[in-house]
Amino acid sequence: DAGxxxxxxxxxxxxxxxxxxxxxxxxxxxxxxxxxxxPGHGLxxxxxxxxxxxxxxxEVSDGYSVSRSKTEDFLLTLESATSxxxxxxxxxxxxxxGRGTEAFFGQGTRLTVV
Amino acid sequence: xxxxxxxxxxxxVSEGASLELRCNYSYGATPYLFWYVxxxxxxxxxxxxxxxxxxxxxxxxxxxxxxxxxxxxFNLRKPSVHWSDAAEYFCAxxxxxxxxxxxxxxxxLTVIP
Numbered sequence: 001d002a003g004x005x006x007x008x009x010x011x012x013x014x015x016x017x018x019x020x021x022x023x024x025x026x027x028x029x030x031x032x033x034x035x036x037x038x039p040g041h042g043l044x045x046x047x048x049x050x051x052x053x054x055x056x057x058x059e060v061s062d063g064y065s066v067s068r069s070k071t072e073d074f075l076l077t078l079e080s081a082t083s084x085x086x087x088x089x090x091x092x093x094x095x096x097x098g099r100g101t102e103a104f105f106g107q108g109t110r111l112t113v114v
Numbered sequence: 115x116x117x118x119x120x121x122x123x124x125x126x127v128s129e130g131a132s133l134e135l136r137c138n139y140s141y142g143a144t145p146y147l148f149w150y151v152x153x154x155x156x157x158x159x160x161x162x163x164x165x166x167x168x169x170x171x172x173x174x175x176x177x178x179x180x181x182x183x184x185x186x187x188f189n190l191r192k193p194s195v196h197w198s199d200a201a202e203y204f205c206a207x208x209x210x211x212x213x214x215x216x217x218x219x220x221x222x223l224t225v226i227p
Binding site for chain 2: 033035040041042043044045048058090092102103104105106107108
């Protein structure tokens with residue numbers, strides 16, 4: 001299994017508070033991703049990173065920011081959490097095998113904003 | 115724009131019966147194609163992938179999928195379903211430019227004895 005650790009695994013927070021989720025990898029992969037999973041929507045890309053300090057927006061990036069100061073860590077921050085950000089968040093890393101790519105996923109973080 | 119469609123939100127099959135989960139994609143070039151499985155409370159596990167070459171790909175747990183370019187489809191099949199196959203299944207497209215992945219909305223599989 002790919003070495004991906006998400007923390008925390010569960011969090012309940014209040015509307016308007018900042019929240020940071022952490023994704024840590026031990027695989028030294030270049031690409032890292034943050035997705036959110038909601039019923040009826042599948043997984044939607046929030047932000048991704050293609051290297052240290054190199055990040056870009058996905059399709060649902062509003063209200064989220066990311067940082068990657070080290071290869072192994074990719075942080076997702078909700079600056080001011082809202083109830084619409086209640087979701088399950090997954091981090092993924094990409095294994096570029098040369099002939100193609102595949103993504104490996106963490107176990108997810110269940111975030112509830114009350 | 116890239117998109118993935120899984121037309122079946124939920125499927126119920128009897129244990130031992132065959133299974134086919136549908137996936138259609140929209141992408142201007144030849145994509146990378148994937149099927150993932152997610153058990154309750156778990157992350158996504160890769161079942162199989164298609165990059166190029168043989169259009170029939172074999173995966174783990176007895177699953178296979180066939181890439182049909184003319185139909186823009188990548189359907190997942192299994193000849194005999196086991197109760198442990200009950201899970202959520204996601205089809206995904208990998209885009210070569212930008213290394214991004216696009217997921218379908220998932221198909222929930224229930225297996226009845």
